[in-house]
Amino acid sequence: MSKITRRDFINGTLMAAGASMLPFGCTSEVVLDKLDPLYYPPALTGLRGSHIGSYTNAHARAWTGKSDWGPTTDLKEAYDLIVVGGGISGLSAAFFYQQEHGRDKKVLILDNHDDFGGHAKRNEHTVGDDTRLIFGGSQSLQSPHTFSETSLKLLKELGVDLDRFKTAYDFDFFKRNNLGAVTYFNKQIFGEDKVVKHPYCDYPWYVQGLQRPKLSHEEAVKQAPLSEKGKEQLLRVLKGGLHVLKLPKEELNEYISTHSYFHYLKTTLGVDDAGVLEMARNSSVDFSGAGADVLTIGEALECGVLGFDPLTLKDLIGEKEYEKNIKEHGYILDEGDQYIHHFPDGNATIARLLVKKMIPEVGEGDNAEDIILSKFNYSRLDKTSNIVRIRLNSTVVNVVHGGDPNSSSEVFVNYINDNKSYQVKGKGVVMACYNMIIPHIVSDLPNEQAAALRRLVKIPLQYTTVGLKNWRAMKEMEMGMAMSPGNMHQVVMMDFPVSMGGYHFTKSPDDPCAIQMIGCPFGETVGAPPVEQFREARYKMLGLQFKDYEKEIRAHLSGMLPKALFEFDRDVESITVNRWAHGYAYGGSALFDSDMPEMARKGRQPFGRITIANIDSVLSSYLQVAVDQAWRAVKELG
Ligand SMILES: Cc1cc2nc3c(=O)[nH]c(=O)nc-3n(C[C@H](O)[C@H](O)[C@H](O)COP(=O)(O)OP(=O)(O)OC[C@H]3O[C@@H](n4cnc5c(N)ncnc54)[C@H](O)[C@@H]3O)c2cc1C
Numbered sequence: 001m002s003k004i005t006r007r008d009f010i011n012g013t014l015m016a017a018g019a020s021m022l023p024f025g026c027t028s029e030v031v032l033d034k035l036d037p038l039y040y041p042p043a044l045t046g047l048r049g050s051h052i053g054s055y056t057n058a059h060a061r062a063w064t065g066k067s068d069w070g071p072t073t074d075l076k077e078a079y080d081l082i083v084v085g086g087g088i089s090g091l092s093a094a095f096f097y098q099q100e101h102g103r104d105k106k107v108l109i110l111d112n113h114d115d116f117g118g119h120a121k122r123n124e125h126t127v128g129d130d131t132r133l134i135f136g137g138s139q140s141l142q143s144p145h146t147f148s149e150t151s152l153k154l155l156k157e158l159g160v161d162l163d164r165f166k167t168a169y170d171f172d173f174f175k176r177n178n179l180g181a182v183t184y185f186n187k188q189i190f191g192e193d194k195v196v197k198h199p200y201c202d203y204p205w206y207v208q209g210l211q212r213p214k215l216s217h218e219e220a221v222k223q224a225p226l227s228e229k230g231k232e233q234l235l236r237v238l239k240g241g242l243h244v245l246k247l248p249k250e251e252l253n254e255y256i257s258t259h260s261y262f263h264y265l266k267t268t269l270g271v272d273d274a275g276v277l278e279m280a281r282n283s284s285v286d287f288s289g290a291g292a293d294v295l296t297i298g299e300a301l302e303c304g305v306l307g308f309d310p311l312t313l314k315d316l317i318g319e320k321e322y323e324k325n326i327k328e329h330g331y332i333l334d335e336g337d338q339y340i341h342h343f344p345d346g347n348a349t350i351a352r353l354l355v356k357k358m359i360p361e362v363g364e365g366d367n368a369e370d371i372i373l374s375k376f377n378y379s380r381l382d383k384t385s386n387i388v389r390i391r392l393n394s395t396v397v398n399v400v401h402g403g404d405p406n407s408s409s410e411v412f413v414n415y416i417n418d419n420k421s422y423q424v425k426g427k428g429v430v431m432a433c434y435n436m437i438i439p440h441i442v443s444d445l446p447n448e449q450a451a452a453l454r455r456l457v458k459i460p461l462q463y464t465t466v467g468l469k470n471w472r473a474m475k476e477m478e479m480g481m482a483m484s485p486g487n488m489h490q491v492v493m494m495d496f497p498v499s500m501g502g503y504h505f506t507k508s509p510d511d512p513c514a515i516q517m518i519g520c521p522f523g524e525t526v527g528a529p530p531v532e533q534f535r536e537a538r539y540k541m542l543g544l545q546f547k548d549y550e551k552e553i554r555a556h557l558s559g560m561l562p563k564a565l566f567e568f569d570r571d572v573e574s575i576t577v578n579r580w581a582h583g584y585a586y587g588g589s590a591l592f593d594s595d596m597p598e599m600a601r602k603g604r605q606p607f608g609r610i611t612i613a614n615i616d617s618v619l620s621s622y623l624q625v626a627v628d629q630a631w632r633a634v635k636e637l638g
Contacts, residue, residue, distance in 0.1 A: 039378045041115035042122040042345075047546050048136060049121065049463070049578030054113045055542075057395040057416045062440045069397065069421035072414060079108045081637075082413050082426035084396045084441075086111030087118020088138070088347065088623050089613040090432030091354040092154065092630035094388055097430075098358065100634060107358075107388045108424060110415050112395040116381070117351035119580060120623070124345075125467030127512035127573045133372070133503060134465045134495050134514040135346025136578035142622060143337050150631045151624040158353040159367025162341060165498070169340035170505060171209050173497035177509070179480030180211035183279075184560040185225050189486040190275055193559040195477060196223045200238065201283040202304025204481045206339045207496070211480065230273035237276060237307035240269055242297075253298075257590055261300035262293045262527060265307075280306040281526065282485040289459035289584045290530045291522040296590050342496040344372055344503045347623050352376065358388040372501030393417055399429055399442045405608025428609045428637045432630065434458060434582050435603055435616035445607055452602035456616045457531055460538045461583035462519035464489060464553065467574035468512060473565035475509035482560060488552045489517035492560070512573070517553065529592045538581045549577045584621040604629075611636040 060066040081097045083090045086109045094107045115121065121136035144152070144162050155162070174180070180197065181204035187193045198213040198220035213220065217238045221231050245268060247255055265271045265280055283305040284292040292305045301308045343349035352371055356362055362380045365371030381390040394415040401408035402425075411429045415422055431438050436457060439450035474480075474494065481493040493516050497505045506513035521541055523533030553575060554568045588596025596619055604617035613633035615625050 040375070041378070042348075043124045043126065044114075045125070045467075045574045045576045047549075047579065048123070048576050050542075050581045051114065051579075053393075054395075055581070057397060058112060058437055061395075061397045062437055065440075067398075069414070069416055070419075072421040072423050074423045077108065077424045078106075079424065079426040080105040081107045081428050081430065082411070082424060083107065083109045083430045083432055084399065084413070085109075085118065085431070085433035085614065086113070086116040086390055086392070087432060087614070087626065088120050088351060088354075089615065089626035089630045089633075090118070090430070091116065091351055091358075092627045093430040093432055093613050093634050095154070095354055095358060096631055096634040097637075098388070104387060108426070109388070109390045110394045110396050110413070111390070111392055114393050116355060116390055116392065117348050119583070120347040120351040121578060122345035122348035122352070123465045123514070123576045123578070125465065125512075125514045125574045125576070127467045127469055127514075130512045132467055132506070132512055132514040133344040134516060135342075135348065136463055136465060136576060137580060137583075138347035138623060139342060140339060140346065140496070141341035141350075141624075142339070144341055144624075145337070147624045148628050151627045154627055155350075158350065158357065159369075160350070160353070161368065164369065164500065165340045165342070168498050168500040169208065169338075169342070170497035170499065171340075173505070174207075174209040174211050174480050174494075177475055177480075178211060178478050179475070179494065180213055180478055181205075181481045181483065182477065182479050183224075184482045184484045184487070184492070184556075186484065186487055186556070186559055189278060190225045192225050194223075194225045195479070195482070195560060196220055197478060198223075199481070199483045200224075200234070200279060201306045201483065202309045203283060203285055203287060203483065203491070204493075205304070207481060207493070208338055208340055209497070211478075224275075226273065226275045230275045233269070233271045233273045233276050234279070236269050237265065237271060237280070240307045242301075244268055256297035256301065259297050260293075260527075260591055261295045261297050261305065264297050264300075276306075277526075279485045281522070282490045283483070285490050285520050286461055286518055286584075289461060289520055289586070290533065290589075291520070291526070293522075293526045294528075294530045294533070294589060294591065299589070340496075340498075342498050343368065344498055344500065344505070350623060355381070355390065359386055359390070369501045372503045391415075391417070394422075396433070396441055397421075399431070399610060400444065401608050401610075405444070405610075408608055411609050426609075428611070430611055430613050430630070430633045430637070432613040432633070435600075435612065435614055438603075438612065442607065442610060449602055449605055449607070452599040455596065455599040456603060456619070457534055457586050458582035458616070459530075459534055459584040459586050460521055460541055461580045462489070462521065462541065463578045463580070464517040464519065464549065465576045465578070466515050466517065466553065466557075466572060468515060469571050469573055470510045471506065471513045471515070472509045473561040473571075474515070476565055477561065484556065484560070487519075487556050488521070488549075489519040489556060491518040492516070492556070493518070517556075530586065530589055531593065534586065541579055542581055546577065550575060585616045585619040587619040606633075606636045609637070 119137035123134045123136040125132040181199035182197045185194045198215045221235045281291045281293050284303040287303040363374040363376040365374040394417045396415045398414040402410040438453050499505045521537035523536035600619045604612045611633040613629045617629045
C-alpha cells in the first residue's frame with residue numbers, strides 16, 4: 001500500500017477487494033446546417049448530462065423490448081467502421097481505426113446525446129460578458145505517469161503537453177485566498193444551518209493546494225451541531241483507527257477486506273447517533289460512487305471516509321513501513337501523482353481534440369492549448385464530404401450481421417433519430433456504448449455473454465455546475481470545498497484553478513466563476529445491496545424536474561452561505577445539472593458481488609465483425625481505460 005490517490009478510489013478493482021434552445025432529436029446534416037451557428041450544446045444549461053430525450057429510445061428497447069420503430073429508411077451509406085457511442089472510447093476507436101487502416105477509411109460515429117464526448121462533457125456558463133468553462137463529467141487525467149503506452153502516445157499525438165499543468169495549475173490559489181475544506185450541516189437533518197471549518201474526512205485532499213483545517217479534532221467536534229452523545233461518538237470515530245480492532249497484523253488485511261465499515265462503526269465503536277452515521281455514509285462521495293454503508297473497512301479506508309485519514313494506515317502497515325512510505329511517497333503526493341492534469345473544461349478537451357483531428361474543419365486549434373477557447377461548429381460534424389462523420393441524437397437500437405456472424409463481411413446498424421428509424425451499413429462495428437445495453441441491441445449474442453453484459457450496471461452520479469456572479473461569500477467563509485452530509489450534493493467546491501490557452505481562472509472573489517456541486521445519490525435503505533441502491537437512485541434522479549434541482553440548490557447555497565453576502569436570485573446566473581444516470585462502471589463489492597470483473601471479461605468478447613470497447617469492458621472509470629479498451633476493440637476487428 002503506498003499512497004492514496006483519486007485513482008484508487010474510483011477504480012473498479014478497488015471495489016472488488018438555461019433551457020435548451022434546440023429541439024432534441026435533430027441531427028441530419030440538413031437540420032444541423034439549418035441550426036448553424038446556434039447548435040452549440042456546451043453553452044446549454046438546465047438538465048444536461050444524460051439530457052431529456054437522450055435515453056427515451058434506449059429505455060424503450062431495453063425495458064419494453066420495443067422493436068417496431070415504423071418504416072426504416074435505408075440511407076445507402078456504407079462505412080468501413082461504425083462506432084456506437086461517441087464518448088472517449090468511441091472517439092478513440094475511430095481515431096485508432098484510421099491510424100491502423102488508413103486515413104481514407106470511412107467512419108461513422110453514432111451517439112444518442114446532443115453532444116459528443118460522453119461523460120467528458122464541457123459546460124460553459126455565460127456570466128455577464130464572461131464565459132466560464134467547467135467540467136460537466138470527467139474531470140482530470142488521473143496519474144498520467146501510470147498510463148499505458150497507447151494512451152500516452154495518443155495524448156502526445158493530440159498535442160497534450162503533460163508538463164504544461166505544472167504552470168497552468170495555480171498551486172497558490174487556495175493559500176492566497178485562504179480557502180480550505182469545511183462541513184455544512186443542514187437544518188433539515190442537523191437542526192440548524194451551520195458551517196464548521198473542518199471536513200471530518202479525508203475526501204477534500206485530492207485537490208492540490210486546498211488549505212488544511214486549523215481546528216483540532218476536539219474543537220471541530222465541539223462545534224458540530226450534534227447531541228452530547230453524538231459529539232462523544234464523533235470524537236471516538238475520529239480517534240478510532242484499525243488498532244481498535246485489536247487484531248494481529250497478519251489477520252488485519254483479511255478482516256478489513258471482508259467486514260463492513262458500518263459494522264465497524266456500529267459494533268466496534270458503538271456508534272448509533274443518526275447524525276454521525278449520516279456524516280459517515282456521505283463521506284465516500286464520488287471516490288466510490290456508493291455510500292460508505294456498503295463499503296468494506298478496507299474500501300472505506302481507501303476512500304478516506306469519516307474517521308479514516310491516512311494516519312490510519314499506520315495501524316495497517318506498521319510504524320516502520322508507514323515512515324518509509326511517508327519518506328518515499330509522502331502521502332504528500334509525489335510529483336507524478338499530483339492531481340493537476342485538468343483542462344478548464346475537464347477531459348472534454350480530449351474529446352474535442354479527437355474530433356478536431358478527425359474532422360479538422362470543425363474549428364480552430366491544433367493542440368490542447370489552443371483548442372480551449374475554440375468554438376466548434378457542430379454543423380461540420382456530419383457533412384457528406386467528411387471521411388469521419390459524427391451523428392448526434394442518434395440512438396442505436398439494432399446491430400446485426402448480414403449473415404452468419406462467423407463469416408459475414410457486413411453489419412447493419414439501425415438507429416433512431418427524431419423518432420425516425422434509419423439503417424446504415426459497416427464492414428465492422430465497435431460498440432463503445434454502455435455495455436449493459438449491448439444484448440438488447442445485438443440480440444443474437446451467445447447467451448452467456450449476453451447474461452454477463454446485462455450485469456454491468458453503472459453508478460449514478462450528478463455533477464451540477466453553477467455560474468456565479470462572484471464568490472465573495474465562499475471566500476469569506478474560507479470555503480474551497482464544503483462537505484455537505486445529507487444534501488443532494490454532498491460536495492460543493494471551487495473549480496480547479498487552471499489557466500491555459502488564453503482562458504483565465506477566476507482571479508478575484510468579486511469576479512464571476514463556476515462552481516461544482518457533486519452528488520452521489522443513494523437508495524433509501526442504508527446497507528441495501530449497491531445494485532439495488534443504484535437502480536432506486538437512478539429512477540428517482542430521472543424522475544426529477546429542473547425545478548426540483550433548483551429548489552434543492554437554492555436551499556443548499558442559501559443555507560450554507562451568509563445572507564449578508566449571498567442572495568441566490570442576485571448571485572446565481574446559471575445552473576447546469578449534469579445527471580449521469582449511467583456514470584462510473586460498477587466494479588462490484590467484496591460484500592455483495594465480487595464476480596463483476598469476471599462478468600466484464602465474459603461480456604467484452606468479440607462477436608463476428610462486432611467488438612466491444614468502453615470503460616465497462618474492465619470496470620474501471622478512467623479516460624485512459626476508455627482509450628485502451630478502444631485500442632483493444634480496434635485490434636480485435638483485425
Ligand atoms: C461524473 C464523472 C466523473 C468522472 N471523472 C473522471 C476523471 O476525473 N478522470 C477520469 O479519467 N475518468 C473520469 N470519469 C470516468 C469516465 O467515464 C471516463 O473518463 C471516460 O470518459 C469514459 O468514456 P467511455 O467512452 O468509455 O464512456 P462514455 O463516456 O459513457 O461514452 C459512451 C457513449 O455511448 C453512448 N451510448 C450508449 N448507448 C448508446 C446507444 N444505444 N446508441 C448510441 N450511443 C449510445 C452514451 O450515451 C455515451 O455518450 C468520470 C465519469 C463520470 C460519470
